[in-house]
Amino acid sequence: MPTEEKTRPDADAASRMHATKQRLIGAGLQMLLKHGYNDTGIQALLAATGTPKGSFYHHFRDKEDFALQVLDNYMAAVHDALDACLQDASRPPLARVRDFFETTQRSYREEGYMGCLIGGLGQELSGISDVFRSKIAECFAAIAERIAGCLEEARERGEIAGDCDPRAMADLLVDCWEGAALRSRLERRPDALNTMLDFYMGAVAAKGEVATSTEAVAPTMGRR
Amino acid sequence: MPTEEKTRPDADAASRMHATKQRLIGAGLQMLLKHGYNDTGIQALLAATGTPKGSFYHHFRDKEDFALQVLDNYMAAVHDALDACLQDASRPPLARVRDFFETTQRSYREEGYMGCLIGGLGQELSGISDVFRSKIAECFAAIAERIAGCLEEARERGEIAGDCDPRAMADLLVDCWEGAALRSRLERRPDALNTMLDFYMGAVAAKGEVATSTEAVAPTMGRR
DNA sequence: CAATCGGAATAGACCGGTCGGTCTAATCGA
């Protein structure tokens, strides 16, 4: 493993985690995705997993600590997906970025189009908890940072305009994705996600220039 | 007033509304924006407005009914802003659309960058309540519908590509806006909103063609 | 190898507080 990040939570930590704790975090992800934070009850979580209360408060300080750990777990999975998609040097950078979001979209479908946990908790809690607000802002920043790296590559290769700011474009992409994810949650279908991706890819792709890539990046645009 | 819509809730209804009910809805908007639905307590609302419980349950069936009415009120304000911004036939259609979102952004600032109530409630409740889910989907659809009308005008005038689907582009704009609104809520600043607007306007504007408009639509792009 | 020790983990009764909602009575205003 290359020394790519200073301190990213071990993606492999799950394997060393106690089975009960893993069960709680797994079920917690589903419940937090569907119900949000305030409507997720500890009792309901324990009932759903057949866990006694003592175990929960042995593994977690309190509900907030629990949700933060679920979020860490979620972020680890996101970073795994980023690793899997963005590091394939044989593909054009822009196609790799698109691949990441298509992978993400697939995971949304598997969860019944409940959208993104980060966005969900961010929307619900950023008004009342600075802990969550800053944590979630950091999550988005971390994702955007990695995408920005890939966009920088794309810029150097002439896939996107040479005078654009990759980091700003990455932030923008993440933001728009979250909006489309909310819409897909409301509609229980992925259309908004696809439309958004097509639009973005079509808009950033440097047109009529060298564009060495033969891989199609934005098949259609502006049509649902 | 022109017969523009079949049945849109009377924007002027507030003036005929009982003072107590108005107070509750006004305070409810602030509380729902900041705390979300589940963390907004009836008791806290009553304490904040100095209202006895009897009054609340006289004017509202229950908490859900209350939140839906706050949402109706919010939507009426949105439609007012749409009226004010989109109907000025003397300005280019695309500039009118941009004007609406800049007006919206101003109102976000006034509320301390708490983002959009529709998006907030949508994110929090769409997983557990079909009432809210469909209601909020309709809210977005209604907004997109009106923007689509303006985009259609823009298309006819050649401000945007002739072969694009105005309705899809309007949905997309609303979705991306919501995503940027979440980011602006997390960061307590409007940057993400501006970046998103600039990017969208720059991307849809038909380039190098007739483009009769002399009004700048997207001053900068891709820079924060 | 068996006995045992001790912390980790499980188990669930229990607690005070707050939740949304109900009910009856008093008061207001046309």
Add this chain to the structure above:
DNA sequence: TCGATTAGACCGACCGGTCTATTCCGATTG
């Protein structure tokens, strides 16, 4: 006078969290 509205005591349910008791299981012994 009479319905609309205000007033607030009251309710059962459930919330997150605490506490003590028990069980589990690997390390430490003789």
